[in-house]
Amino acid sequence: xxxxxxxxxxxxxxxxxxWGISHLPLGMYVDEAALGYxxxxxxxxxxDEYAQAWPIFLRSFGTYTSALAVYFLxxxxxxxxxxxxxxxxxxxxxxxxxxxxxYILARKLFRSQTVAIMSALVLALSPTHVLFSRAFYExxxxxxLFVLAIAAKLSHRxxxxxxxxxxxxxxxxxxxxVVIPVLFWQFDWSATIIFGLTxxxxxxxxxxxxxNVRFTQLAWLSxxxxxxxxxxxxxxxxSYFNPRNLFxxxxxxxxxSVPNLSMFYFWQxxxxxxxxxxIVRQFKKxxxxxxxxxxxxMAAAITRDPFSTSRAIILLVPTALVIGLGLRQMGxxxxxxxxISVVLLWRGLAIYLPxxxxxxxxxxxxxxxSYIANQESLALxxxxxxxYVLYLFYQKIDPRYVQSLGRNQIQNYxxxxxxxxxxxxxxxxxxxxxxxxxxxISQLIAGNGLLISPNQAQEHLFTKEFTFxxxxxxxxxxxxxxxDQKLKSLNSKTQNQ
Amino acid sequence: xxxxIKGIMILLLVFFSFSPLTWRITTSxxxxxxxxxxxxxxxxxxxxxxxxxxxxxxKFIDRVxxxxxxNRYLFAGHPREGASYARL
Numbered sequence: 199x200x201x202x203x204x205x206x207x208x209x210x211x212x213x214x215x216x217w218g219i220s221h222l223p224l225g226m227y228v229d230e231a232a233l234g235y236x237x238x239x240x241x242x243x244x245x246d247e248y249a250q251a252w253p254i255f256l257r258s259f260g261t262y263t264s265a266l267a268v269y270f271l272x273x274x275x276x277x278x279x280x281x282x283x284x285x286x287x288x289x290x291x292x293x294x295x296x297x298x299x300x301y302i303l304a305r306k307l308f309r310s311q312t313v314a315i316m317s318a319l320v321l322a323l324s325p326t327h328v329l330f331s332r333a334f335y336e337x338x339x340x341x342x343l344f345v346l347a348i349a350a351k352l353s354h355r356x357x358x359x360x361x362x363x364x365x366x367x368x369x370x371x372x373x374x375x376v377v378i379p380v381l382f383w384q385f386d387w388s389a390t391i392i393f394g395l396t397x398x399x400x401x402x403x404x405x406x407x408x409x410n411v412r413f414t415q416l417a418w419l420s421x422x423x424x425x426x427x428x429x430x431x432x433x434x435x436x437s438y439f440n441p442r443n444l445f446x447x448x449x450x451x452x453x454x455s456v457p458n459l460s461m462f463y464f465w466q467x468x469x470x471x472x473x474x475x476x477i478v479r480q481f482k483k484x485x486x487x488x489x490x491x492x493x494x495x496m497a498a499a500i501t502r503d504p505f506s507t508s509r510a511i512i513l514l515v516p517t518a519l520v521i522g523l524g525l526r527q528m529g530x531x532x533x534x535x536x537x538i539s540v541v542l543l544w545r546g547l548a549i550y551l552p553x554x555x556x557x558x559x560x561x562x563x564x565x566x567x568s569y570i571a572n573q574e575s576l577a578l579x580x581x582x583x584x585x586y587v588l589y590l591f592y593q594k595i596d597p598r599y600v601q602s603l604g605r606n607q608i609q610n611y612x613x614x615x616x617x618x619x620x621x622x623x624x625x626x627x628x629x630x631x632x633x634x635x636x637x638x639i640s641q642l643i644a645g646n647g648l649l650i651s652p653n654q655a656q657e658h659l660f661t662k663e664f665t666f667x668x669x670x671x672x673x674x675x676x677x678x679x680x681x682d683q684k685l686k687s688l689n690s691k692t693q694n695q
Numbered sequence: 696x697x698x699x700i701k702g703i704m705i706l707l708l709v710f711f712s713f714s715p716l717t718w719r720i721t722t723s724x725x726x727x728x729x730x731x732x733x734x735x736x737x738x739x740x741x742x743x744x745x746x747x748x749x750x751x752x753x754k755f756i757d758r759v760x761x762x763x764x765x766n767r768y769l770f771a772g773h774p775r776e777g778a779s780y781a782r783l
Binding site for chain 2 (some may be wrong): 221316376429432433434436437441442446447461464467504541545549550553
């Protein structure tokens with residue numbers, strides 16, 4: 199039976215994750231939409247948008263994301279339909295379960311109720327984990343599976359642990375490397391064989407051009423001379439233990455961080471320091487925690503981004519445990535810290551996130567696409583990102599139609615790496631704007647608010663048919679072309695000359 | 696007593712480590728506070744959470760973390776040489 203304090207932590211974890219889930223963050227990131235739509239496609243047809251049956255990596259827009267999270271997502275979509283709330287609530291459930299799993303893990307590791315509750319509380323309020331539990335990203339599932347695997351390992355269930363470790367490696371690419379040292383901890387032959395066998399398809403596919411190209415794009419290996427690799431790796435690796443990154447600056451990626459907040463709160467640097475001092479003193483007893491701490495950024499340090507919280511998502515676990523250990527040594531004022539954390543989290547999520555990051559989360563495209571879908575004239579959507587997937591998601595386009603287009607784009611699912619904006623239907627096509635041609639076609643030209651300036655609209659005789667504004671800025675707009683009038687004006691200009 | 700002395704020493708270290716940097720509040724920082732205040736629906740909430748005291752506290756914390764930045768000592772700031780997008 200769980201202590202009431204644990205229930206309070208779980209309640210807090212649920213509240214900060216569920217509150218305003220449908221509109222915070224405003225809009226939807228393309229990664230979320232791609233995972234959501236492909237889950238919808240798999241649910242209805244058993245194939246993804248390129249008509250690939252039950253893929254292990256999702257080609258999507260050339261990202262070759264792990265597909266495991268998508269299979270889990272088919273259940274909530276079957277129940278609640280394809281909606282923002284349905285996919286984000288899945289992330290909420292995974293995030294909350296991770297908090298509970300961390301509590302169980304900490305109890306097994308330290309045999310202390312206080313440290314377990316404190317560690318769970320730290321994770322429950324971690325800005326990074328809260329954001330990852332509010333928006334649908336595959337690392338959230340990987341983290342849950344990883345924590346469960348460690349808990350199983352500490353409960354002396356090596357086979358279950360090996361299976362969960364293998365699943366977590368399927369759930370998110372960087373874990374393919376990170377799980378191996380954990381598997382070898384307290385070596386067990388049968389568990390290792392099971393792990394090895396279940397990993398074979400994953401490793402085989404990892405070396406095919408598609409997933410490999412993705413790795414090459416993200417890693418710094420190709421841009422740094424080999425003689426500097428060690429220095430580069432160490433600088434990247436150490437940056438994940440840098441208190442300035444962990445507690446202050448945060449992830450530079452605007453879709454992976456809550457504004458003005460880092461992975462943890464600034465005041466938590468104190469319990470982190472106390473916890474580190476404790477685990478140094480108890481090195482022999484806590485070698486497993488050291489192992490977790492040291493392996494966490496192992497894979498993330500190979501990639502170019504200086505502090506990628508998603509690729510080093512595992513770091514949340516040992517750091518929360520270390521902070522939990524430190525909090526035990528702090529007096530009543532740790533509760534003042536918790537209060538400050540709640541206020542800062544509220545400010546980050548409710549005030550700054552919707553008001554400063556709305557463009558990064560593609561706010562306004564839902565409205566633009568529903569406008570386009572209801573028009574008779576064809577629309578040319580000019581977008582610099584794979585925003586077509588938002589159109590598929592919001593309009594719930596029939597996957598069979600999308601597959602009929604998608605399968606013609608590629609020769610081989612895992613080796614054909616070139617991606618183009620392939621989608622078009624009777625309402626919309628996604629292409630770049632070619633002024634010499636598109637001005638003379640009767641159509642809607644749609645895109646972000648900066649696509650067409652007022653001078654250009656005047657010069658080419660466009661009429662503004664749709665705008666979506668937020669914070670006194672036009673986020674998305676659609677203009678109707680008038681080729682007849684444009685030709686007439688050109689003719690009259692030529693005659694005058 | 697020993698803890699208090701350590702605390703005071705850390706404060707002095709932080710203060711003098713950044714003596715070339717100003718502790719004064721600049722006009723652009725005040726403008727930023729005003730902009731941030733405009734984001735709130737209730738003025739008194741904005742006043743509590745966005746104020747001049749917050750600027751000084753932020754500067755202080757920022758400088759403490761700069762002292763703790765291991766990458767600055769070992770790799771001249773690399774890989775975080777650019778500004779973070781995470782802060783407004």
